[in-house]
Amino acid sequence: MTDLVHEVEDVEESAGSEYERRRVPEQALRGPAAFWGMYAGEHTAGTEFMIGPLFVAWGADAASLIFGLLIGNLLAVLTWRYLTTVIACSERLTLYYKLERIAGPWLVKLYNLANGLLFCFLAGAMITVSATAVGQFFPPGTVTMPTFESTMPTGPAWIISCVAIGAVMTLVAMLGYGVVARVGHYAAPWMFLIFLACGLVTLGRLGSYDLWSLLTPTVEPAAGKKISFLGVVCFSWFCNAAMHLGMSDLSVLRFARKPAAGWAPAAGMFLGHYVAWICAALLLIYWVREHGVDPAQGKDPGTMVNDAVGWAGLLCVVIAGWTTANPTMYRAGLAFQGMIPAMPRKAATLLAGAVCIAAGIFPAFAMNLLSFVGLYGTVLAPVGAIIIVDHFLADAVGIPRDPAAKSGGNFNWIVLVSWLVPVAVALWLYMEKDVFASYLPLPAAIACGLLYLVLSKVAGGTPQPAGAP
């Protein structure tokens, strides 16, 4: 553990500031330890306290939670290992620079807008979760807690809580996230044990160690809110689709000395997205079975964690939310700065923080996290498919690699069409046909990759004409 914190900070800070427009040199490469620590910390977040109970609300059964999560998380790790890390170690470029070389700088700005906004909504959900914990420190009834069905703010005290938490997070993010990254890495092993502690205490209260029986739903979920085995597999596979399939983690994994570092996300997946989700699910199962809570309404994380393990749990909810919301805000600020380079980083982070706070006040984002993360992947993962085609298939099918870099173009319309058409169809399927959002990232990405390949071939296999300089 000795040098791990320094290595992790080096990797994260380097990812944000160094070698942005060139290959990472040999001397800057890192061993696997830094990546294992980073992924373990990043995927034990405040939102894990929401996702486990949301599975219960959506009627996930025991087989889905025990085997579905196992399969989905394994598929996510394999995607990181055999796609993201292979490309990262070969190209050693950030996602942004690689995309610029394929699509031109103007399209990267569009990607930054989508990425920055989605980051803000995600950080907003973390503010919401943290607010449910902070509200526990006030006399009962002071802060009205949202339910799973809440979409609007629950009252002035709720709004003040979210604004106060969000303002502190924004201020820290404006100062850079080195300190927060450090606290996050200190907190990671302790936070995981808090999740485990919640599970153990709940098992004792339920008076049974038969996990299979406990995870079997006792009431039917609300109409239209049912998640199947395949739904759980796809959710756990694609809840980080933007990072693996969408190639966002090229920015971090390009520092990996060997592709074997691509196994590191297993730490985050199997601790944070398996054990922690099941422990968090048990919390709501206890409230449903022993207190008669309607699973469709759910119970806020702060109340459940406070009841199970007390103030240590509340501290965990706040720290888990804080340490993951801050880097997310910081990255959103960088994305906005990428759109408007003249904007100072602090101003960009302040803008991102304001959007995050506005999103956090509305519980709709946190309470619809199962759908939101699927949409997040649906919008951003297709961009990764274009990079996959460029890296693995371009030479074989006779289309140019890095076409915008070769032509000097600002705007590659083939990339725009290939990205937007599948995303538009996917969003239509979600909104009009009620297709579960986590089913959409993979088909959207495959369609995007195929469209890019076919359109590039039809366009003559030559670099596309440049947009207006």
Add this chain to the structure above:
Amino acid sequence: MNHDPASAETSGLKAVARFLGLAALAGTIVPPALTMTGLLADGPMQTIMLASAVAWFVAAPFWMDID
């Protein structure tokens, strides 16, 4: 054998921090396990876990940071 006083002090501090850190992690997970089996009431379990949280955040920077 290292006779550098600063280095000896650092390794002593690290040993203390490691002991405190491990005790804090144990204090985070053992009480809930005892509560699960009915050997410890909720109140003491929650108090020990809070004290352990404080201990962890005191120890971790020294344990995890010292080269």
